[in-house]
Amino acid sequence: MAFRFNFFIDENENNEADARDGMDLELRAPKRTQECVEKSKETSSPIVGSSPGLGTDKHEAETPSEKKFCFKAAKEHAVPEDLDKVLENKVMERRWDLYYVNVSAVEMSRLDDADGEGIVSKSVSSHSDLIPGVYEGGLKIWECTFDLIDYFSEAEIQFTDKTVLDLGCGAGLLGIVALKGKAGKVHFQDYNSTVIDEITLPNAVANCIGDRSRTGSGGGGKTQEPPSKRPKKAECSPDALTKCRFFSGEWSEVSRLLSSSNKPFSKYDIILTSETIYNPDYYAALHNTLAQLLDKSGRVYLASKAHYFGVGGGIYLFEKFVEERNVFRTSIVKIIDKGLQRCIMEMAFKDSS
Structure with a gap:
């Protein structure tokens, strides 16, 4: 079964996208944390779990000196038993048949809170959606x-019975669409644990309990649409959450956690990722993660702008990077020429059918 979602981008979202293309992206850096491991720049054929170029700035990457590579430890986030509690004090919006948390309300509620990572207060105080090594943009829904x-x-x-990973998930809308499409398993990963707890997990819950996320019925959430336009029932039930797992941390660390977990782990039939290739410094980390986690006959669907100003990444540079490593074959399957050019890329192992 195919699903049709006719989303629109309002003026505010266009402004956010423009900011990401320009000044804010100059501030955005590779995924990293306070825990750093010294590694040498000379690393050919990097193994999975190592990330040459990760955690360095553009100028450092140009010099053959010793550099620090920083990794944010991975952890799994359990789905709480009380699903209504997940949506407590959350303001829910709805666009067509997807529920999602109003981020502005989350930011307001967390301004004076110690949220573990402190990403909300730091983002607001710095007037930036992107803070190197601290916050990687997961509170926003980007246009790709x-x-x-x-x-x-x-x-x-087709997602039916597939094992799906939403990599760099943010709001988790890609994974939620897969879940609605009857995927067998859906896993969500974001760099920030706050994003998983405050945005991704509530969004998944809201889309599984449907009408209970309305005002006055359980979670206290709200929608922006009149009752006549609200869905009469959710397309997936609370039981669908048993198909989901949620992870935070840097890509290679999450990959290592999955591989070493006591829980059964099968590689992914489909990996979905959007706007994660803005900076060439971490292409190796992404490439390695995809190579380890994708099933031999699986597919990656990657959405990106053609070019990210200020950092230099983009779809064509990443395509060249992948081709040089000769592991995946790539195909640009869609080009969107409205405003700054955006693309959809499909990836598969070269030796797959």
């Missing part, structure tokens, strides 16, 4: 996410 959701319908991508 909508491009990829739209492509699922156009290409009739």
